[in-house]
Amino acid sequence: MIAYVNNTFVDEADATIGIGDLAIQRGYGVFDFFRTINFTPLFPDDYLDRFFRSAALLRIAPLHTKSEIIDIIAEMSGRNGIADAAFRMILTGGYSSDGYSPVSPNFMIIQQPIQMADDNDFERGLKIILHEYMRDLPEAKSINYLIGIYLKERILQQNADDVLYYYDGAVLEFPRSNVFIVTKDKTVVTPGKNVLAGITRMKVLEIAKQQYKTEQRMVTVEDLKNAAEVFLTSTTKRILPVVNIDDIIVSDGVPGEVTRSLYNDFLTMEKQIVSQKHTLPVAE
Amino acid sequence: MIAYVNNTFVDEADATIGIGDLAIQRGYGVFDFFRTINFTPLFPDDYLDRFFRSAALLRIAPLHTKSEIIDIIAEMSGRNGIADAAFRMILTGGYSSDGYSPVSPNFMIIQQPIQMADDNDFERGLKIILHEYMRDLPEAKSINYLIGIYLKERILQQNADDVLYYYDGAVLEFPRSNVFIVTKDKTVVTPGKNVLAGITRMKVLEIAKQQYKTEQRMVTVEDLKNAAEVFLTSTTKRILPVVNIDDIIVSDGVPGEVTRSLYNDFLTMEKQIVSQKHTLPVAE
Numbered sequence: 001m002i003a004y005v006n007n008t009f010v011d012e013a014d015a016t017i018g019i020g021d022l023a024i025q026r027g028y029g030v031f032d033f034f035r036t037i038n039f040t041p042l043f044p045d046d047y048l049d050r051f052f053r054s055a056a057l058l059r060i061a062p063l064h065t066k067s068e069i070i071d072i073i074a075e076m077s078g079r080n081g082i083a084d085a086a087f088r089m090i091l092t093g094g095y096s097s098d099g100y101s102p103v104s105p106n107f108m109i110i111q112q113p114i115q116m117a118d119d120n121d122f123e124r125g126l127k128i129i130l131h132e133y134m135r136d137l138p139e140a141k142s143i144n145y146l147i148g149i150y151l152k153e154r155i156l157q158q159n160a161d162d163v164l165y166y167y168d169g170a171v172l173e174f175p176r177s178n179v180f181i182v183t184k185d186k187t188v189v190t191p192g193k194n195v196l197a198g199i200t201r202m203k204v205l206e207i208a209k210q211q212y213k214t215e216q217r218m219v220t221v222e223d224l225k226n227a228a229e230v231f232l233t234s235t236t237k238r239i240l241p242v243v244n245i246d247d248i249i250v251s252d253g254v255p256g257e258v259t260r261s262l263y264n265d266f267l268t269m270e271k272q273i274v275s276q277k278h279t280l281p282v283a284e
Numbered sequence: 285m286i287a288y289v290n291n292t293f294v295d296e297a298d299a300t301i302g303i304g305d306l307a308i309q310r311g312y313g314v315f316d317f318f319r320t321i322n323f324t325p326l327f328p329d330d331y332l333d334r335f336f337r338s339a340a341l342l343r344i345a346p347l348h349t350k351s352e353i354i355d356i357i358a359e360m361s362g363r364n365g366i367a368d369a370a371f372r373m374i375l376t377g378g379y380s381s382d383g384y385s386p387v388s389p390n391f392m393i394i395q396q397p398i399q400m401a402d403d404n405d406f407e408r409g410l411k412i413i414l415h416e417y418m419r420d421l422p423e424a425k426s427i428n429y430l431i432g433i434y435l436k437e438r439i440l441q442q443n444a445d446d447v448l449y450y451y452d453g454a455v456l457e458f459p460r461s462n463v464f465i466v467t468k469d470k471t472v473v474t475p476g477k478n479v480l481a482g483i484t485r486m487k488v489l490e491i492a493k494q495q496y497k498t499e500q501r502m503v504t505v506e507d508l509k510n511a512a513e514v515f516l517t518s519t520t521k522r523i524l525p526v527v528n529i530d531d532i533i534v535s536d537g538v539p540g541e542v543t544r545s546l547y548n549d550f551l552t553m554e555k556q557i558v559s560q561k562h563t564l565p566v567a568e
Binding site: 003005012013015016017018019020021022023024025026027028029031058059090092093099100101102108110112136137142143144145146147148149150152153 | 287289296297299300301302303304305306307308309310311312313315342343374376377383384385386392394396420421426427428429430431432433434436437
């Protein structure tokens with residue numbers, strides 16, 4: 001598999017950066033991640049826009065323009081020849097002389113096989129636990145996952161699938177997914193502040209608007225526990241129902257009707273995008 | 285300069301790790317850092333003990349024992365031949381196959397020139413600002429400095445030297461230093477919870493006990509602003525007086541008497557340690 005580091009295509013096994021980089025020294029960097037279906041990238045503009053917003057928030061000056069990155073990814077696609085995969089871009093704080101100030105960054109792209117959630121995951125639904133925490137600079141997709149990774153053990157101990165952060169009474173997000181609730185009057189609601197602007201979240205809001213009232217606003221823990229339906233959204237999970245929160249059963253323990261209709265509409269949208277054949281190079 | 289990566293001594297310019305490491309992918313790792321004076325390491329056992337505690341908190345299994353690390357550092361000292369320097373050890377989450385679970389780590393040691401604060405810095409004192417924040421897993425010396433680095437711009441804008449974190453009314457620590465207050469009755473107090481167990485902090489508490497009452501307890505923002513003296517402690521700063529907090533003058537804007545006596549005692553202790561000549565190899 002070919003990766004890209006700074007200005008060079010390299011075999012992924014040889015893709016390295018110096019240990020003085022601020023990601024290794026201080027966990028300082030941003031990343032983003034989008035997928036392809038049959039060589040068609042899903043929403044690459046949206047993901048790249050967010051990548052540049054994250055970099056700006058952390059005051060890291062990107063090495064490439066958006067269109068340069070698209071060209072690099074096209075070349076990687078042609079060389080690697082993988083139809084369904086993810087491209088992960090990382091931009092770090094670079095080789096800081098004082099070990100504490102971001103400088104000219106290191107920039108990497110790797111292409112990875114992708115493990116998508118499927119219909120079985122949808123039908124099963126998720127059991128989640130709650131944890132009081134707000135990510136640092138939540139609007140940025142930084143590489144800081146200290147608490148998310150730390151909580152894996154508690155998730156496992158409680159036989160859960162994921163952990164949902166709330167802070168000061170407000171429901172926020174999962175470590176790697178956004179959350180939605182559906183109220184008893186079928187309004188589709190997602191937290192509006194202090195969360196990552198998920199691309200799948202944005203697309204689901206667009207889809208939901210065609211049939212339901214939608215709101216981006218504060219969701220209290222009370223709102224969450226009284227919701228008719230709860231679901232999460234992410235690039236690799238699309239839409240997955242939450243059926244159990246801290247051992248409280250949600251929507252009778254099965255996927256709700258609104259969640260199911262949004263899931264079906266999302267899959268239909270994916271098929272439409274793929275049918276337009278705006279593909280990356282398939283092979284060189 | 286010779287560095288050490290996993291099981292190999294390498295020139296620092298060639299010291300790299302693969303971009304799949306969890307430090308680069310997820311900012312996941314711990315580190316520690318101690319200094320030498322004329323080839324004598326200061327408190328290496330204390331720093332190494334903390335390094336192992338940090339690793340355990342993040343569930344990273346070290347590759348080496350404490351005595352193996354001391355042997356590696358001795359060899360680096362002999363090869364690099366630098367009398368006054370710092371050794372920085374980093375242990376990361378490793379090459380995780382799912383990009384999210386710590387596995388066998390990457391381990392690095394680098395030797396770095398060290399910029400120590402001096403008497404002029406002591407006499408000048410520090411201007412600091414306050415910011416509400418608590419580090420994630422504060423007892424661990426993790427590599428996560430996202431907020432500390434992010435706040436550098438605000439520190440600069442406010443013409444300050446550093447930022448002191450408080451959370452929910454309790455004063456905690458600086459991004460890279462501990463804080464002490466001296467009360468009007470000359471009790472030396474430092475926050476007891478949700479802070480890094482600084483090695484200099486511990487040594488200053490030991491020194492202070494010989495002359496003053498000491499306490500590790502909650503310090504409120506109110507306590508801080510009403511303190512007779514305020515100072516910080518760190519490996520590279522030893523003891524530095526704080527004379528201005530959010531533009532409020534502390535201890536008449538000059539180093540306080542207790543702070544000065546602790547600083548002098550600390551320098552005396554350093555000289556005693558160096559005179560014992562428990563040095564690392566000077567040259568091979």
